[in-house]
Amino acid sequence: MNPEILFFFEVLLGGLLAGVMYSLVALGFVLIYKASSVFNFAQGAMVFFAVLSFVGFMELGLPFFLALLVTVGLMVLVGMATERFVLRPLVNQHEDTLLMATIGLAFVLEGLAQLVWGVEVRRLDLGIPDVPIMWIADATGIFVSALDLVAGLVAAVMVAVLAIVFSRTKVGLGLRAVADGHGAAMSIGIPLSQVWVFVWATAGIVALVAGMLWGARAGVQFALVGLALKALPVLIIGGFTSVPGVIVAGLIVGASEKLAEVYIGPYFGGGIEGWAPYMLAVLFLMFRPEGLFGERIIRRV
Amino acid sequence: MRRLIQRAASAVLVTAALAASPIAPGIAQAQEQYMAVPSSRVGPYSAMGTGYYGGIIDYMTYVNKTGGVNGVQLTWAECETEYNAARTVECYQRLLSGPNGQKMVVFDTLGTPGAYAVINRMAEDEVVLAQFGYGRTDAADGRVWPWVFNAAGHYWSQIAVKMNFMAQVEGGVENMRGKKIVHLHIDSAYGREPLPAMRQIAEDWGVTLVEISIPPPGLEQKSQWLQIRRERPDWVTFWGAGSGMNATGMTEAARVGFPRDRMMYVTFGGAEEDMVPAGDAAVGTYVVANVVPGKDFPLVQQIEEVVYGAGEGNLANPERVGTVYWNRGVAAAVMWIEALKNAQAIHGKAGQPVTGPEFRDGYEALDMTAEKLAELGMSGMIAPFKLSCEKHDGSGRFKIMQWNGEAFDIISDDFVAAPDESFIRGLVEASAEKFAADNGLSVRDCP
Numbered sequence: 001m002n003p004e005i006l007f008f009f010e011v012l013l014g015g016l017l018a019g020v021m022y023s024l025v026a027l028g029f030v031l032i033y034k035a036s037s038v039f040n041f042a043q044g045a046m047v048f049f050a051v052l053s054f055v056g057f058m059e060l061g062l063p064f065f066l067a068l069l070v071t072v073g074l075m076v077l078v079g080m081a082t083e084r085f086v087l088r089p090l091v092n093q094h095e096d097t098l099l100m101a102t103i104g105l106a107f108v109l110e111g112l113a114q115l116v117w118g119v120e121v122r123r124l125d126l127g128i129p130d131v132p133i134m135w136i137a138d139a140t141g142i143f144v145s146a147l148d149l150v151a152g153l154v155a156a157v158m159v160a161v162l163a164i165v166f167s168r169t170k171v172g173l174g175l176r177a178v179a180d181g182h183g184a185a186m187s188i189g190i191p192l193s194q195v196w197v198f199v200w201a202t203a204g205i206v207a208l209v210a211g212m213l214w215g216a217r218a219g220v221q222f223a224l225v226g227l228a229l230k231a232l233p234v235l236i237i238g239g240f241t242s243v244p245g246v247i248v249a250g251l252i253v254g255a256s257e258k259l260a261e262v263y264i265g266p267y268f269g270g271g272i273e274g275w276a277p278y279m280l281a282v283l284f285l286m287f288r289p290e291g292l293f294g295e296r297i298i299r300r301v
Numbered sequence: 302m303r304r305l306i307q308r309a310a311s312a313v314l315v316t317a318a319l320a321a322s323p324i325a326p327g328i329a330q331a332q333e334q335y336m337a338v339p340s341s342r343v344g345p346y347s348a349m350g351t352g353y354y355g356g357i358i359d360y361m362t363y364v365n366k367t368g369g370v371n372g373v374q375l376t377w378a379e380c381e382t383e384y385n386a387a388r389t390v391e392c393y394q395r396l397l398s399g400p401n402g403q404k405m406v407v408f409d410t411l412g413t414p415g416a417y418a419v420i421n422r423m424a425e426d427e428v429v430l431a432q433f434g435y436g437r438t439d440a441a442d443g444r445v446w447p448w449v450f451n452a453a454g455h456y457w458s459q460i461a462v463k464m465n466f467m468a469q470v471e472g473g474v475e476n477m478r479g480k481k482i483v484h485l486h487i488d489s490a491y492g493r494e495p496l497p498a499m500r501q502i503a504e505d506w507g508v509t510l511v512e513i514s515i516p517p518p519g520l521e522q523k524s525q526w527l528q529i530r531r532e533r534p535d536w537v538t539f540w541g542a543g544s545g546m547n548a549t550g551m552t553e554a555a556r557v558g559f560p561r562d563r564m565m566y567v568t569f570g571g572a573e574e575d576m577v578p579a580g581d582a583a584v585g586t587y588v589v590a591n592v593v594p595g596k597d598f599p600l601v602q603q604i605e606e607v608v609y610g611a612g613e614g615n616l617a618n619p620e621r622v623g624t625v626y627w628n629r630g631v632a633a634a635v636m637w638i639e640a641l642k643n644a645q646a647i648h649g650k651a652g653q654p655v656t657g658p659e660f661r662d663g664y665e666a667l668d669m670t671a672e673k674l675a676e677l678g679m680s681g682m683i684a685p686f687k688l689s690c691e692k693h694d695g696s697g698r699f700k701i702m703q704w705n706g707e708a709f710d711i712i713s714d715d716f717v718a719a720p721d722e723s724f725i726r727g728l729v730e731a732s733a734e735k736f737a738a739d740n741g742l743s744v745r746d747c748p
Contacts, residue, residue: 007527014523014524018521111343114347119347119348120348120351120574121574121575122578123580125580132556132557143556143557143558145556218546218578219544219545219578219579221348221544221578222545223520226520230521262524265524270514271514272516273524274488275516
């Protein structure tokens with residue numbers, strides 16, 4: 001194959017694989033938005049808090065799977081505490097109030113994680129090689145690592161499970177009702193507190209998985225908080241309320257930013273992939289503000 | 302679990318202390334000299350900040366416990382900048398006057414963005430900006446920048462040293478013709494800082510230079526490394542910031558099969574905190590050191606014994622003593638104290654605190670000979686150097702290190718110099734003179 005065409009496909013594939021990783025982070029946002037119509041500013045902090053705690057528990061001597069279990073338990077506790085001390089006092093308040101509360105929560109989680117576990121950068125070895133799989137490289141000339149494939153698989157499984165939970169179970173129905181209106185949902189007997197705990201705990205577990213995959217490549221450290229910025233254009237394009245939308249938008253964002261960086265970047269001095277996805281998101285806002293799969297909200301005035 | 306509870310308890314105590322005062326005062330005694338510590342202990346650059354400022358504070362504690370500076374005890378106040386330029390300016394203002402009413406005499410931002418944010422206030426406030434291996438490069442010209450120093454060498458020397466090392470590996474400068482180097486850098490002024498020198502050397506040597514930038518925070522570098530794979534360079538110089546970006550650089554290199562022993566990391570990307578998270582992918586990566594890490598130096602051993610032995614060390618994890626950033630912080634603080642001693646001697650104020658202008662004179666009089674370094678217990682830790690009225694930068698010499706998976710191997714017997722040091726000096730002076738002309742600044746006459 002022509003080397004330039006092969007290179008194009010390699011950039012495209014690299015973008016799609018990166019997009020899957022963005023989708024994992026964006027998934028946590030969608031869960032919470034679906035249940036409370038709130039953009040959770042603390043999602044990046046939750047990624048950092050979860051994976052730092054996981055590594056911290058392993059440093060205390062816990063084996064891998066026990067540490068994972070304890071961290072999942074911790075994220076459930078964080079979800080319960082968030083519901084009890086942040087969300088419950090704000091029931092029926094304006095969405096902007098809840099948004100501000102999540103900004104505060106982000107500061108608390110970031111600070112708490114660093115105070116308890118320290119600021120040292122940790123290595124996280126998942127035992128999954130992150131070097132090219134040679135038989136794929138030999139056959140196609142394209143470099144893909146086992147970690148890339150595992151990340152894709154994990155994201156696909158999580159999206160499938162959550163899509164089923166939201167569309168086929170009573171819990172999912174309850175979540176959608178709560179998102180439409182707290183008061184109305186409570187009036188028909190939906191336990192608001194339990195729904196919120198469930199959704200925040202699930203978002204915490206998604207954050208842990210995302211943090212583990214990103215941390216394995218970049219180290220477990222504060223910079224993981226910045227991943228939230230990568231998720232924002234994914235959410236705008238996919239729609240804030242669509243689980244499948246997140247995966248599709250993640251792939252679009254990943255592929256377009258890599259192709260833009262390689263083929264358009266040189267004309268702008270490079271480094272454009274930081275803002276190129278936001279340009280794409282602005283285009284979507286102009287022509288399809290609800291995103292590809294988001295709900296079109298019509299309000300009577 | 303006990304360790305967890307201990308950490309949580311100490312965290313609560315620290316929080317309470319910080320809540321009581323945004324600036325935590327140090328020791329307060331009769332004859333004392335106030336020092337400002339604009340540290341960065343939280344956020345994405347915390348690993349760097351805790352190590353570097355930990356080293357500075359540990360050395361000041363060591364000096365106090367061994368008699369002070371001719372009897373003068375050091376006091377200090379700390380302010381958290383989070384490595385943010387705006388917060389650095391805020392901290393500068395807060396720290397300008399210490400709790401004892403004394404004015405600060407030296408400021409060290411540990412970062413180019415912070416240094417650029419305050420650099421124009423130094424002359425007015427009469428405070429020394431002690432850049433230590435970072436910051437504005439042409440400030441090494443003391444004729445234009447009397448209040449700014451860079452005793453650990455600047456980025457133009459650093460890139461020249463790296464290219465010199467590449468030439469050594471390739472068998473000589475003549476073998477560099479036709480080679481290709483990719484400069485992979487964070488998309489910021491810091492990332493582009495070495496380019497004026499690098500472009501000129503590349504042109505002189507017949508080297509093709511390809512510049513590729515990474516938008517911060519740099520946790521995703523796939524497109525950059527695919528471009529590198531297509532370019533097939535002979536070498537990559539990596540100019541990253543923050544261990545997330547730095548570690549990702551090596552893991553991405555492994556993903557595209559680029560050999561790590563063809564990569565040279567910047568001094569602010571080449572620390573244990575950058576290498577460890579990358580695991581096996583980091584093995585073989587080259588780094589240059591302006592201050593050599595390790596515990597083999599008598600000074601490091603004395604600090605361990607006197608400060609950490611007394612349970613007064615600043616590092617939460619004492620195992621970080623001897624690491625890259627901690628040793629660099631110690632060396633930076635040694636310059637402060639030697640400058641203080643010089644200032645006391647020059648102005649006849651032995652046993653007394655000094656003012657900003659007096660400290661500036663003392664810093665400018667730094668003459669770190671091999672004998673002096675041996676006397677301080679840091680022989681081989683930094684290259685000898687001498688500052689002067691016009692020359693405000695250090696030796697410009699670096700040791701080459703290579704990561705072996707657990708620690709750095711020092712692979713150059715001696716400090717490596719730029720291939721043509723006078724050429725680098727010429728670039729510095731030309732840039733400073735242009736800045737002075739563009740901004741209507743007077744150029745100082747030096748004897």
